[in-house]
Amino acid sequence: MSDQGILETFPNPAPGRDYVIEHTSPEFTSMCPKTGQPDFADMTVSYVAGQLCVELKSLKLYFNAYRNEGIFYEAVTNQILDDLVSVLEPRSLTVTSIWKPRGGLISTITASYEAK
Numbered sequence: 001m002s003d004q005g006i007l008e009t010f011p012n013p014a015p016g017r018d019y020v021i022e023h024t025s026p027e028f029t030s031m032c033p034k035t036g037q038p039d040f041a042d043m044t045v046s047y048v049a050g051q052l053c054v055e056l057k058s059l060k061l062y063f064n065a066y067r068n069e070g071i072f073y074e075a076v077t078n079q080i081l082d083d084l085v086s087v088l089e090p091r092s093l094t095v096t097s098i099w100k101p102r103g104g105l106i107s108t109i110t111a112s113y114e115a116k
Contacts, residue, residue: 003065004083008058012049018091021053022046025063028097033070040100041073045084047093050115054088073099077109085113 028043043063045054062083066076081095094112 003062004087006058006062006065007083007087008055009052009087010055012051012053015049015051018048020046020048023054023056023059025060028063028066030066030076031068031070033072036070037102039073039102042098043080044096044098045080045093046096047084047088048091050089050091052088052090054084073097073107073109078111081111081113089115091115 022044023046024042024044026042028041030039030041031037032039045059069076071079077095077097081093084090084095085093090113092112092114094110096108096110099107099109
């Protein structure tokens with residue numbers, strides 16, 4: 001289960017400017033809900049901040065909370081998007097997960113948000 005309460009923020013130092021912030025975790029891990037086997041991904045969060053930015057240690061701890069979570073690739077990618085949008089209220093945000101080969105397949109999941 002995701003715990004967006006782990007996520008901490010700080011004020012955007014340049015709220016009047018659109019600029020891209022990108023964080024990549026090459027060691028993201030969750031569990032396959034069917035087999036219980038570990039799944040490994042490069043998880044990238046790219047966003048244009050509104051008033052808030054995510055604090056990196058809290059993002060790392062948030063990602064680590066998925067380590068023993070049985071969840072499909074599509075679900076975890078969209079859950080991370082939903083949690084970060086809820087906490088940050090960004091102008092835009094994209095989460096891309098690139099999953100390491102399992103059974104000869106590499107999967108890439110991309111979920112995006114644009115403020116209205």
